Amino acid sequence: MKNKRILKIFLFSILIVASLVTYLSYGVKEKTTTSSLNLENNKSDFTNILMEKSIMLDVKIQRRKGDYDLFNHYVSGDIDGEINDGYSLKSAFKDFIMYLEDNNSRESRGIQYYVYDKSDEKICFTNSKKNLRKAFESNDKNILKNYQWYTTIDFDENGNVSLQGSKSNDWEGSFYNTSFDQLFKNDYLDEEENDIINNITVKNPTNIKVLIAVPKKLPTNSYLEQNYTNKVSISDTLMTYVFVCIAVLVVCMLLIPVRKVIDIEPFKTVVNIKLFFMFILYSIATALWLTVMTEVLRESWSGTFAWMIREKGMAGAGVALEPLVNIFGWFVFYALIMYFIFYIKSILVFGKDFLKKHTLICSIYRSFKEEIKSLVQFDLKNQSGNIVLKIGIMSGIFIEGILLFISFFMSVTGMGVYYYSIRVYVVLTCLVSFVAVIIIMLISKKMLTQVTNDYQILLQSAHHLSQGEFNDKINQDLGLFNSLKDELNCINDGFKDAVSKEVASQKMKTELISNVSHDLKTPLTSIISYIDLLKNEDLSKEQQDEYIDILDRNTKRLKTLIEDLFEVSKVNSGNIQLNPIDLDIHALLQQVLFEYQEQFEHHHLNLKNDYENKKIICHLDSEKTYRVLENLCQNICKYALEYTRVYLQIVETNQQVIVVFKNISAHEISNSDDLTERFVQGDTSRKSEGSGLGLAICKSFVEVQGGTFEVNVDGDLFKTTIIFPKKIEND
Template identity: 35%
Template structure:
């Protein structure tokens, strides 16, 4: 017990140490990620970041939208088709189209397509714009002061403090002048090379000067309808991005809704820093997942409660994992890190909790550590779980056994099997089954008829209901009448009246009536058994008294004789031998009684082991050879050539064979043969003892296994009457069976044991 307790404590101690080590590794890994946040803090905006052809393309894509909004606000134009389509273009579009299409249809389709393709930044406060109408001198802008000055001033002039101030303020500005022919010229450009922004002047030769429609005309053609936009005329467009606005985009790249395209360009260096952290954290996650896959079996399930997690249904684990995954999608590492660096988490904590600035910083560090530890732990546990499913047969069985879907499938298979079994056993010759199925079939047909007959079906349903009510009422009355008769029978039995039960038909209660008849017979048998039991108890007491009293009386008598002074030494020795003999008999009798009492009550421990029953029988014969020779008996054996090995208690089995052979030596007719055979079948081994009885068997041989029951009714032979009782108890305790029978004077005992 102490060894097991010590072993248990060692296992528990090792489990705690392993978990502490894993938590330390998770904590150190998380500290490494949190420490790498400094790389993002140290990144700075590149003031030459907008000097790219892609940025020029981005601005060009918005020309027509700005031009349209300027015309709408300064000249009152209502539809884009008035500005970008002319009659000649419309005639070209209609050339190959069905003549039922009108010009207004083309204009409406163009307007719809233009608004669908509209991709402007006129509502974006980060991009400053100023669109000037040279015809009416009006402006459409979200920044009028600075961009107006830039539009009107010639940058080639030197030593202008205002322009120098604007160059310091703006990361980029550009002014493009469109003449009355639609030709564009870059008047001013700061923050980019003109060669990279050449597309600003070639805007009308790009894909941005076309829009595509697949709506109205798809009924006439499988092709898309492409509309070419008329050039921008008599307009000056000035665009600018201040350094402060660019820094705002840079700072809030993952938390503020700006153009992804422009944000990626402005914040390229910061994005690279984020990518480094993501790459670093992903590498750690992969390492933890691989570690979970390669851990040895001895410690794998002792980590982070994996032994209990494995037993949770996989469906529930999937739901929990989905919830956690949703959390990490909503608060992905980039957003989480950005919220930490930009003090968004800090402000939220200060608004919610009454804490100081210093305490909030400590809490934020703890939150970040827990965030990464949870993420790494999930990948680590996922690796262990996958390892359990793929490589551990026992864990895989546990996982599948706990699965709700597997349990549901098993339940469904069981129900289907039960249904098929019911179908197989369905006896259409049985009146009840036939009646039920017939009623259901008729009911189904009538319901179908009522359903398909609409209004008349309602009348038919009423008639059907009335008829059904009459039939049910009649059947119910019969059932209640039969029930009353059955209740009277049960009341008579309860009152002790066991007269013959009537053969009257009770319908569905006939099986219960038959059971009551069986109860009557069974009760009578039980009374007979009780009488028999009481009689055997009386005989038991009588036999015990006799078998204990006889040797005890002899002992007392010879003790009294020893007290006499006039006895000779030879007589004294004779009396002492008799006392010793009777004492030993009394001792053996008490030991047998104690042994059979323990066996009967089950208060005995069996020690099964591999026993060669043939060898054990031979050993028993050798040990009892003197008794057999004294009775002039000859043993004939029939044993298999090979060993017969059974799982038995060696000591108790020897006692079984010893008692049987001892009984044979006592009660067999002298000068006869005794037959002992062992026969091994496929599943059982049968051991048989046969002998010729010296006295006539004037009792029921089946009762010989009862305590103190002997074939010698006069009880003159030595014996406790417990030998066969012990044989029976020890045989049954080892899963065997004993059968005693006689054929005239031939007495047989059969022992049967299972081979496995």
């Protein structure tokens, strides 16, 4: 949440900064004029500007003195006259003062001044950082060299004008022909109003001095720069700043992940608007901006914005509104650019998904699809009568739509010849659609009833299966649900097999506990008994040694049994660690046979080898593989019939190595199907000292290394087969 707020503030700040920079660029480009302003050829216009400036400065002085009744201060004579339609002379004068404020602030932009009241020199105003009065009076060259034209306009107590220090000649005459009276009467009074013109007098400012200076550097958007020279407007400068701001905005929007922007307002709300409507709104907003801002920019550049606002009936608000309107306009412009970049980036990032979600056509398609889906979806378990009605209504609308489309197509192509009015045609098509709806509803009801009955049979069978009744198989034809019926029957058979295996597993667990208890109890009981016998101090040395030998055998047997249990448990739990290496099966088997050679000879077993003397490499754990071969040899020595032959065979294929052990059992094998299970021995008498885990360990160690282990019994012939994956040389 905090990151979203920071990102929102960041984007908003970019828009505000870009808008401010753009507005400030209106007058940011100042340059030294290559020649003097063409004032001589514009003497009359420039004189009017300076006179208007002097009048407005005098108004400012009068207001400072507390005299706000400007009309009675400047106008004398028949001041109660009316101009037109009850429009008083006082109102006209008030409008003229406001006009001068707006117009002169534009025309005199860039001109520096210093004005003071000669009767009270403490009342003064200036817009220059330099002391113009001191520079004029002392003729300070260091300051005056920065100005291309300057003068002092002196108004005496009667309003007469005199000029001092001007660089141009013959300007006093121009001022003599310009007065406040002439300005007001020429601009606001018509020739038809001669009675008023002749009966009033508007006096000039009195008893003030106005120091005027035109700098060599003028803002490019000033009236003097644009009208008294051949300089270009500020549009070039403005466009440079606009392009820079757009570039910064584009870079920021490209660097910020679109998935973060899309989660903040107002992007989160705007993105929910379909692209079609968004395009219309965007086009309208752009057109409005171009219409409004073109006028605003033109008036702002020329300095007539305040005058334009006054003409709209908001006199005096122009100065305050100009920056606000311009900054807001540029804010809207950059916001439109930001949204445009956001949409383009969203389309590029999200691709088809974004278009499918936000385009109007895809939205209509999804809505139509959902409506159709809601009509055709129903619960077969709880059949409702309105399902058939929904199908009928939907089909009727579809048929009627097709008929009307055919009619429209034939009328457009000229293929249709009509003998009836359109009203008759619509009635006929509605009648055809109604008959079709009835037929479709009857057929749908029949089919739906059959499907529902089949579904109920299937549902009942599934319910019996969930209750553990595995003998309830479905044999009848279920039509649409036949494939599901077959799968349900297979699940039934699978559950029966799973239950049978679970019962067998529980039985095996019970036997396992019994066997473990028996196998652990037998050596443990013997150990306890002989320990008690050893406590007798009257035993001879020979008896003690005999008892110790028995204890040693039983403890070794108990140790072997526990170790075998641990080995099997590790494999079954998956907690076994393998260290595979490149292993020569032939060499490993030869090593095991060498170690058991004496035992084979002791039991009079004749070993027959059927394999070549060559390396056969497999990637196996040497310790676990050795244990497998060792257990098989040990098993043969314990259970093979003496004076028989034992066959060893190694078969090598392209991908496998097969090791086969064959021997004749000394006892009848009664548990031939479960010899690889834990605690299972071939003879049920369990008189041997084996743990019953030897073959289980072999099978576990072989399978955990990716091989297979099989035991086959044919009468008294006992055969074990080990298959290991062979290491391929190019691996």
